[in-house]
Amino acid sequence: MKIFTKDQIKLADQYTVEKEPISAVNLMERAASGCVEWIEQNAKHDTKFYVFCGNGNNGGDGFAIARMLYLRGFDVDVFFDRQNQSFSNETLINFKRLKDISGISLRDFDEMEKLRYDENAIIIDALFGIGLSRKLDGRNQKLVENLNKKKNPKISVDIPSGMFADQMNDKDDTIFKADVTLTFQSWKKSFLHPETGSFAGKVAILDIKLDQKFLDTAQSDDFVIDDELITKIFKPRDHFSHKGNYGKCIISGGSYGKMGAVVLAGKAALHAGSGLTFVLAPGCGYNILQTSCPEAMFINGGEKVISRIKIQQNSVYGIGSGMGTEDVTAKSLLMFLETYHDPLVLDADALNILSKEKHRLNLIPKKSIITPHPKEFERLFGTTENSFERLNLAREKAKELNIIIVLKDHHTQIITPKEKVYYNVTGNSGLAKGGSGDVLTGIITSLLAQKYSSEEAAVLGVWLHGKSADSAAEKYSKESMQPGNVVQELGNVFLELNKRKFFFGI
Incomplete structure (x- = not known):
């Protein structure tokens, strides 16, 4: 799924x-209807709503949402700025439609503090x-600050008020x-970065049928990894294939007291399908x-730390897990990289x-994949x-x-040499x-050993990792799930992918 800028979205509306x-105004009606359908499916029918509307088109959406919720049987109070009613054209139309309905209370923003709030009511921004x-x-700042103090459940329409769509807010900005x-x-884009994304909460994408x-x-150049992209990338196994068709990978890492890391990496490689x-x-x-x-074969790379990494032909290496940064280990890695020129995966201590x-x-060989978390990225390339x-x-x-840089974060980003960015959700x-x-x-x-391209291996790999973690969280909880549970859930995700391919006849 492409990520569009605010200017592109405006052009899409116009087009x-x-x-x-x-x-x-009917396009606004379509957007409001999508919101109301989502709300009706997810809220109890006796829920009360407080809808806060601005003067622009976002406020027009709010007026339309309030009207539709009321007509579907919900109790609705609407708040707006009586001191400034310079509405946009479409917003004015929806405001007038709302005024014609006697059962909806229209209140000024200042009345918010005078009301005895229903703590179970949903606030719509x-x-x-x-x-x-x-x-x-x-x-406006004071209003949003006061709303943020309320413990009521809160929904934003299109974007939380105060948030910029395409850029970073300042640290002291007020955001709903x-x-x-x-x-x-x-x-x-701002939903996908930690500094701003936390204000958006759970994000639901509503298709309002903008011109295809x-x-x-x-x-x-910015994308969100979605099911359509993953279905295109994923390659089911040929019935007549053999282990030689799915590559040979060598997971290199571990040191005294840190063998668990390379065990996890090895198990993950096995469960992800390498031959x-x-x-x-x-x-x-x-x-x-x-x-x-036991399914993985062992190669001795030293005594208590890795002191040698020998090149094996037709093999893909993943290096770094639990490896340590001792001088002899660093020397062995650098000597290996001086003579190995195929794409590989580098993580953790290899990056350090x-x-x-x-x-x-x-x-680093061209087309390789590195997987730093923010601190490792900072050590490699500098502070930001x-x-x-x-x-x-x-x-x-x-x-x-x-x-390829896999920049690990809450929404991990995969960055390609052509400067494309894929966000994982x-x-x-x-x-x-x-x-x-x-x-x-x-x-x-x-995946790289199985002849996926570097870009495909990174995109599919990050998605698989996250999808398996979601499955593990459902079974064990986010608190108790372990990395080993993520490995175990890979099989269920692959089953889902295979069913999807079969269903579509691909």
Whole structure:
């Protein structure tokens, strides 16, 4: 799914009005109807609503939503600014329609504090939409600050008021804190970054049938990984295939006291489908690996730490899990990279070794995949002020080094050498545990060994990792789920993918 800028969304609205044809007010009606359908499916029928409407088109959505909710039997109070009724044309139409209904209370913003609030009522924020160009101040700022203090469930229409759609807000900006954001047609970039995304809560994408030709032809380098993309990437197994068709991967890592990391990576590689899986680790981990991961073959890479990484032909390497950064280990990795030139996966301590001297980054083979978390990224490429700047720097470095960067975060970003960005929206906070990154390394290495392109392996691997984590959270909870549970759930996700391919006859 493409991520569109606010300017592109405005053009899409205009194009739809011109080409469908449909009036702007009826397009607003369509958007409001989508919100009400979602609300009706997710709220109890005796729920009360407080709808806060601004003067622009977002407020018009709010007036229309309030009217539709009332006509479907809900109790609704509407708040607006009586001191400033300079509504947009479409908003004025919906305001007049609302005034004609006697059962809806129309109140000024100032009346909010005088009311005895129903703590179970849902607050709907329709104050400011994606057109906002400056931070909230004055009366609007105070209103949103007061609403944020309320413990009521909160829904934002299209975007939380005060949030910019395409850029970073300042730290002290006032933004409506939604539990759910009902947004139109596509994700907004600001929903996907930690500094701003936390204000959006759960995001529901509502298809309001904007012109498909415009959506198909509009250019974007930012995408959200969706089921359609994954279905295109995923390749079911040929019935007449054999293990040689699915590659050979070598998971390299581990050190004394840190064998669990490479065990997890090895198991993940196996469960992700590689034809042959080897684990290259120190001899001190031999019994652990052969006991806990017997399907993987063992390669001795040293005694208590890795001191040698030998090149095996026709093999894909995933290096770094639990490896440590001892001098002998660093030397063995650098010597290996000087002579190995095929795409591989580098994570954790492999990245920490490379970060010691900047010229070492040039040793990373072209089309390789690196998987840093924010701190590792900072060590590699330098500090940035926020995640928006970090992403821009990642774009530069992916292009410069001709590599794929998997920038791990709540919504992990996959950045390609062509500066495209794929945001992943599977996964959950249950992954915030040591070992989760090792599982991801094993999955991506396995997919790369199976002849997926580097971009495909990264996109599919990150999605699989998150989807398996979602399944694990449902079974064990986010608190109790372990990285090993994520590995175990890979099979269920692959079953789902295979059924999807079969259903569509692909």
